[in-house]
Amino acid sequence: MSIRRATDDDWPHIWPFFDEIVRAGETYAFPLDLTIETAQPWWMDENTVVLEEDGVIMGSAKMGPNRPGRGAHIGTASFMVSPAARGRGVGRRLAAYALTWHRDAGFAGIQFNAVVETNTAAVRLWRDLGFEIIGTVPGAFDSATHGRVGLHVMYRDI
Known part of the structure; x- marks a missing residue:
């Protein structure tokens, strides 16, 4: 598995799992009416990477920075793993890459603004990597399965 900067040519390969994850309604509060064209600006920018194995993109x-200006010393990140690649360490590898990327770029910490509390795999991963839940906004996410559930704000110094 290797991680590299994403290119525009990668987007058609990211889109299917991006769309599946957003439509599942369990982890991201993106608009539900996104198309391949309108979703691209939500995900693709100069700091987007992909993890691929044998030419297949398994995650992104x-x-x-979490905020501009005086908040730009704290980073943030978002992750998507293809459902076909779950359980293979893709999320953990992308997370390790993101930690190193933020450290190398001089960020003081990383803040995740909206980790869905019922996304137990993500919460467990972030805790394993030293993130703390510093607060939970009750009922802030409308899960397709669980109804309104909390969104954790998670943080880690780097």
């Missing part, structure tokens, strides 16, 4: 992440 995007990183950068």
